[in-house]
Amino acid sequence: MSDGGPRLLLSDSPEYVVRPGIVYRDWLEGDCRIFFYHVNRCRQPARVSVRLDNLESRPVQVQIRQRGLAWPDRETVLVGKATMHHWLTDRCRYPEITIDPGGHSELDPDLGQITIWDEQLINGIYDLSCNGRVMATIAMIPRGQTDEQFWAGQPEWLPRDGVHPAGTFAAADRQVVLGPMPPPGRVAAVTLADGRVDRFLVGTDPRTDQPVINHGNYGVRYTIVNRPADQPAGYDLYLAALGGVFGSWLGVSGPDDGIEWLPVPASGWVNAVETANGKRYPVEFVASLRSAAGQWLIFSPPGGSALPVRLVLEATGPAL
Helix, strand or coil, X not given: CEEECCEEEEECXXXXXXXXXXXXXXEEEEEEEEEEEEEECCCCCEXXXXXXXXXXXXXXXXXXXXXXXXXXXXXXXXXXXXXXXXHHHCCCCCCCXXXXXXXXXXXXXXXXXXXXXXXXXXXXXXXXXXXXXXEEEEEEEXXXXXXXXXXXXXXXXXXXXXXXXXXXXXXXEEEEEECCCCCXXXXXXXXXXXXCCCCCXXXXXXXXXXXXXXXXXXXXXXXXXXXXXXXXXXXXXXXXXXXXXXXXXXXXXCCCCCEEEEEECCCCCECCEEECCEEECCEEEEEEEXXXXXXXXXXXXXXXXXXXXXXXXXXXXXXX
């Protein structure tokens, strides 16, 4: 298991925003990722803005590489699932942003056009690159206010809720290497985002300089790699939702380095079922795959879902 990739700004506290204000602020430079997850409880229509302020004495260029953004809704699992799909599959080209010294810019004008009604969730994921240091400020703004009016009022940085994570983390990509596939009829499994087998990221709250644990590893992109086997075998892939409620997408590498994106479950979401013997956690069939040799999977914990999950690979015989 190894970590690398972009610096992560995770904004999920306060998760339920009861009045307009700033929800997160920290600097960005180089390759970065922003993950925000907030529910509007301001009792008025609102929107989210990500403001970038140039901290350099020269112009800074910012480029969005991938964006995940879904329409707000009260069905939080579906919002998280749709956001994850948009981010993982995004191949759009976004215009480069140039910010002059002492200047500022919106990260994404499209984001500022989205109205978040009462009790609706907004979830966004952005991968971007900056060729200098900028300060990123994420805020919940009343729908009827312009950015200029909001920032001129010296908005409050809202207090944390004491439950959900908010922090900055040094590296947000994780690679997990599996052992060789077992013989037909046997299974291999990997548990993700449980804090034990797969450790949680530890970062820093920029407001307090105190350590922050990313319970659930939200914003982390996993690549799960199968080591080449002596005899390539077909296998069935399952996902066990050990946290209960779950809905997302998985990526499976193809024969020409392409990726097939698979919804889990095929529609909606799954949840644990109460039985006389306790909770029964759902296990979803994902796909039958032709070969485990050198294959890799892509997964990222979706907003609105509960973690951990377990990926189960059952060898079914020689590849066709």
